[in-house]
Amino acid sequence: MKSSAIALGSIVLLAASCAPSPKESSPVVKITNPSSMERSEVLSLELPEGVDGNEVILGDKVIPSEFVDLDNDGVNDKVNLFVELEPSSSKDLVIRTVESPIETEKLTQAEISIKQGGEWTDEEYVGGEFVNLDFLKVPDQHTDHTYFIRYEGPGWESDKMGYRFYLDWRNGMDVFGKTKTEPVLQGVGQDGFDSYHELSDWGLDLLKVGTTLGLGSIGQFRNDTLFRFKETDSVTCAIATNGLLESEIVTNYYGWKDGGKATDLTSSISIQAGSALTTHELQFSTPIEGFCTGVVENEGEDYLDEVVGDYRVFATYGDFSLNNDKMGLAIIVSNSDIEDVVAGAGSHVVLLNPAKDLTYYFMAVWEKGTNPISSMAEFKSLLMKEATKLNQPLKIEMQ
Numbered sequence: 001m002k003s004s005a006i007a008l009g010s011i012v013l014l015a016a017s018c019a020p021s022p023k024e025s026s027p028v029v030k031i032t033n034p035s036s037m038e039r040s041e042v043l044s045l046e047l048p049e050g051v052d053g054n055e056v057i058l059g060d061k062v063i064p065s066e067f068v069d070l071d072n073d074g075v076n077d078k079v080n081l082f083v084e085l086e087p088s089s090s091k092d093l094v095i096r097t098v099e100s101p102i103e104t105e106k107l108t109q110a111e112i113s114i115k116q117g118g119e120w121t122d123e124e125y126v127g128g129e130f131v132n133l134d135f136l137k138v139p140d141q142h143t144d145h146t147y148f149i150r151y152e153g154p155g156w157e158s159d160k161m162g163y164r165f166y167l168d169w170r171n172g173m174d175v176f177g178k179t180k181t182e183p184v185l186q187g188v189g190q191d192g193f194d195s196y197h198e199l200s201d202w203g204l205d206l207l208k209v210g211t212t213l214g215l216g217s218i219g220q221f222r223n224d225t226l227f228r229f230k231e232t233d234s235v236t237c238a239i240a241t242n243g244l245l246e247s248e249i250v251t252n253y254y255g256w257k258d259g260g261k262a263t264d265l266t267s268s269i270s271i272q273a274g275s276a277l278t279t280h281e282l283q284f285s286t287p288i289e290g291f292c293t294g295v296v297e298n299e300g301e302d303y304l305d306e307v308v309g310d311y312r313v314f315a316t317y318g319d320f321s322l323n324n325d326k327m328g329l330a331i332i333v334s335n336s337d338i339e340d341v342v343a344g345a346g347s348h349v350v351l352l353n354p355a356k357d358l359t360y361y362f363m364a365v366w367e368k369g370t371n372p373i374s375s376m377a378e379f380k381s382l383l384m385k386e387a388t389k390l391n392q393p394l395k396i397e398m399q
Contacts, residue, residue, distance in 0.1 A: 029093040031058065032395040033085035035388050040084045042245050042272035043394055047095075052076050055101040058083055059091040064104040064273075066244045080245040082273060083394070107159040107273035109183040110239050110247035112136055112167070113150035124148070130190065136167075138235040144168045151189040151196060154237055154249045156269060160371045161276035161364055162188075162203070165217070165269075167237055167251070169230040172209040173217045175329070177321070177366040179203045199323055206321045206366055207329075213294035213347040215329045216280060216362030218267070220258065222290040226345035229265070231257040245273040263288060276363040276371065277332075277386055287354035294349040295329045295362075302376040303348070304383070309391035310335055313383050314348055317376040326367040328379040332387060333360045361390070 033039045047067075056065040056079065064082040069075060082104075085091060111132050118128025120141055125148040142148050144166065153167035155176070162176030162185055176196065178184060184202035189195060196205045207214060213226070220227040233255030240248040248270040255262045264285040271278050280293075298320035306313050315330035333350055337358055340351040352358055365373035365382065373379050 028398060030090050030395075030397050031083060031085065031093055032090040032397070033088060034395055035392040036087045037385060037388060038085070038087060039389070039394065040274055041082070041389060041394075042274060043081045043083050043396075044078055044246065045081065045396065046078045047076055051095065053079075053095040053097045055096055055098050056081055057094045057096065062102050064102075064245065066104055066246070068241070068243065068246075080243065080272075082245060085394070104244045106183060106244045107181065108157065108243060108245060108247040108271055109185055110154065110156040110242050110249050110271075111185055112154040112237055112239060112249075113189075115148055115150075132186075133239075135238045136236065138167060138237065142168060144170060147193055150193075154239070154251075155185040155188070156247055156249055156271050156278070157183060157185050158271045158273055158275060160274070161366070161369065163215075163269075163271075163278060163364070166209075167235070169228055170209075171217055171219065171229050172212075172214040173362070174205060174209050174214055175207040175327070175364040175366075177203040177206040177323070177327070177364075177369050179369065181370050197322065203369070204323060206323065206327055206364070207296070208322060209296065210346070212296040212345055213292070213349065214296055215364055216278065216293050216295070216331050216360070218265075218282070219292055220288060220290045221292040221342070221344060221349050221351060224344055226292075226347070226349070229253050229256050233262070240268070241270075247271055258288060261286065275386070276365060278362050280360055280362065282358045284356050284358075287356055289354055290351065291354065291358075292349050292351050293331060293333075293360060293362075294347040295331055296347050297343070304330075304376070304380060305341070305348075306380075307335065308384060308387035311387050311390055312338060313387055314341075314350065315376075315379060315383055316348070317379050321366060323368070326374060328365040328373055328376070329362075330364075330379070330383055331360060331362040332383070332390065361386070 066080040067076040068078050070077040113130045113132045115128035116131045124146045130150045153165045155164040159181035165173045232253050237251045240250045251267045253265040266283040268281040301316040301318040304315040317328040321327040337352050339353045342349045367374045
């Protein structure tokens, strides 16, 4: 998938090699908040060739940062920054090298864990221990409830919320409510395959997905019927990044059969620190008619469907968590990508225009989570802020 980092182009950031000491470095990049609200978010910047460091200053403050070597060649390719800006304000940024940089807390995680050391029977994997991998080619015999993949698929989380999706014919996106800001997924399902359905010290599985679209799941909707990515030639899943401030999972579906046609689909799911929002980028070898996403419909829910600038926000809120308390679900889609919105498969279905590239966003909140939201009004306020970030991204310019 394409990088979401903002390219600095010919901007030259001063490192220690450009100045006698870090104190003498001069800021050369200006970060501007164009919106009328405070901003606290992760910003990803591509590093020009020859520019590197281990610490970032924004204004007069050292900020959390993460330097990333994307191609494992020993050279950092981008830097993730956690920036805070007042409304309609700007700050200067410096990247420098110091002897003892501040340590950035790990607030995101992506993982996939399978059993090794056991054996396949006709219906399930028996024995063995769970081991985390960076890459998995899904075995042909794997399906739902084979006890092969811990919590049935890859998971990703920030300090605000955790998620997973079923790496089998269901392809459903699910929600893990968190009571702790630190990463917790590494312990989920270790004490029993589906123990996460009950509240523990880290949280629990919040959502009943079933035959619905859950939260932001993918599928094809035609003739009032939801079709999953059930029949494929093969599926691979890779942990592209398991970072401090940003994590990403890339899944490839090869040869998905669509009415006799075969389509390859690449799915990139990413999350950043300080936000419950997941970014879902998709690439298709051939555009798909009726491709859809959506959110499960629940009895007694409050429902929101609102256009905010270039985006449309769909959200539900109510007493429908598996913990019998309040939670909210939302997807944010570009207006230009929406073909229609219909009801079906127990879901609010968003039909997307056929394209080779699509991006949409989704998130969940929980009244007992690390970012407690206790009403639809609070949830809507949060969603309007997320939509504002998408409509008015931070500006990067040379000073």
